[in-house]
Amino acid sequence: MTKKERAQKAVEALEKEYPDAICSLTYKEPLQLLVATRLAAQCTDARVNIVTPALFERYKTAEDFANSTPEEVSKYIKSCGLYKTKSRDIVAMGKMLVDDFNSTVPDNIDDLIKLPGIGRKTANLVVGDIYGKPAVVVDTHCIRITRRLGFHNLKDAKKIEFELRKILPEDKSNDFCHRLVLHGRAVCTARKTYCEKCCMEQFCPKKP
Numbered sequence: 001m002t003k004k005e006r007a008q009k010a011v012e013a014l015e016k017e018y019p020d021a022i023c024s025l026t027y028k029e030p031l032q033l034l035v036a037t038r039l040a041a042q043c044t045d046a047r048v049n050i051v052t053p054a055l056f057e058r059y060k061t062a063e064d065f066a067n068s069t070p071e072e073v074s075k076y077i078k079s080c081g082l083y084k085t086k087s088r089d090i091v092a093m094g095k096m097l098v099d100d101f102n103s104t105v106p107d108n109i110d111d112l113i114k115l116p117g118i119g120r121k122t123a124n125l126v127v128g129d130i131y132g133k134p135a136v137v138v139d140t141h142c143i144r145i146t147r148r149l150g151f152h153n154l155k156d157a158k159k160i161e162f163e164l165r166k167i168l169p170e171d172k173s174n175d176f177c178h179r180l181v182l183h184g185r186a187v188c189t190a191r192k193t194y195c196e197k198c199c200m201e202q203f204c205p206k207k208p
Helices: 005-016 030-039 045-058 060-066 071-080 084-101 121-130 141-147 159-169 172-185
Strands: none
Touching: 005 071, 005 159, 005 172, 030 045, 030 084, 045 060, 045 071, 060 141, 071 084, 084 159, 121 172, 141 172
């Protein structure tokens, strides 16, 4: 079985197992997803979803963030961890969105990664979930499970992204990555693989 054939089987198996896979961060518009994803670094999505309602009530636009200060933003996000760095990035992000992008969240990865604190993982999430473009969100679950599936033997997230783009159907790749998060939490965990419960057990090479 080729990698592409196995990838198609994985897509189909995960679709059946997790039909309603969506981003677990709560947001209503592009700027909120951008900020929430920055907050989620080394922090659980559940914690971010507790913090963001008050944050987004206070800051509704890129201008609101741009006109604030890291010290003020930090009051809302302290429980997220690394809050000083995240606060600086979010304010700087607001300023760049206003100055360079007409206060609009860019719809492409090249522009998104110019924003302070935004890497390819966040950029892919935004272009996939907001703009409906082909995306591969390479987080820890994606890295671990796709390696076990034999799709790569890499550690660099960017290289993994491009390897997966070669074998995943473009119209399925974004949802596939969301489903990997659910599967990685429930079945194919970092500490242990529950292969007997895995929907991909029949075709997985089972590489730890």
